[in-house]
Amino acid sequence: MARIRILVGTVYGGALMTARAIRKDLESQGHQVTVLEKPTLTDLTDSDDAVLVCTSTTGQGEVPAPLLPFYVELRETLPMQPGRPFGVIVLGDSSYGDTYCGAGELMEEAFYEIACRKVGETLRIDALETVDPENEALPWARDWADAVDRIT
Numbered sequence: 001m002a003r004i005r006i007l008v009g010t011v012y013g014g015a016l017m018t019a020r021a022i023r024k025d026l027e028s029q030g031h032q033v034t035v036l037e038k039p040t041l042t043d044l045t046d047s048d049d050a051v052l053v054c055t056s057t058t059g060q061g062e063v064p065a066p067l068l069p070f071y072v073e074l075r076e077t078l079p080m081q082p083g084r085p086f087g088v089i090v091l092g093d094s095s096y097g098d099t100y101c102g103a104g105e106l107m108e109e110a111f112y113e114i115a116c117r118k119v120g121e122t123l124r125i126d127a128l129e130t131v132d133p134e135n136e137a138l139p140w141a142r143d144w145a146d147a148v149d150r151i152t
Helices: 014-028 041-045 068-077 094-099 102-113 133-151
Strands: 003-009 032-036 050-056 085-092 123-126
Touching: 003 014, 003 041, 003 102, 014 032, 014 050, 014 085, 014 133, 041 068, 050 102, 050 133, 068 102, 085 102, 085 133, 123 133
Parallel strands: 003 032, 003 050, 050 085, 085 123
Antiparallel strands: none
């Protein structure tokens, strides 16, 4: 079973609630899951766990404040993580047009820059279409964790 670190970026708590629901669900299936509400670069570099980013988007497509220090340090230091599996769940509001789910795109680019291996497609959850993001995230996260198991 996979060891997974969920890096959370939340504004109003939706991404954190989603991450906690994922942790509970995946742990019931035997995975080891750690939810990091204010992740640091050390949280990434001190393990080889698969990484799942679960973030909302703020402002004009920016990374939320709890995840921003991690993101900035990651982009500044570029600690290479070749082949490390990662995935992205991003919550957004499609009425924002071009910046819809922008934080997820920024995080994805950052993980590509450090040579991580993306597993699955990014899950974009639109606030205009759902009020319970965990309902969309849970089946996606199960499939994602299964895919991580297959490659590790």
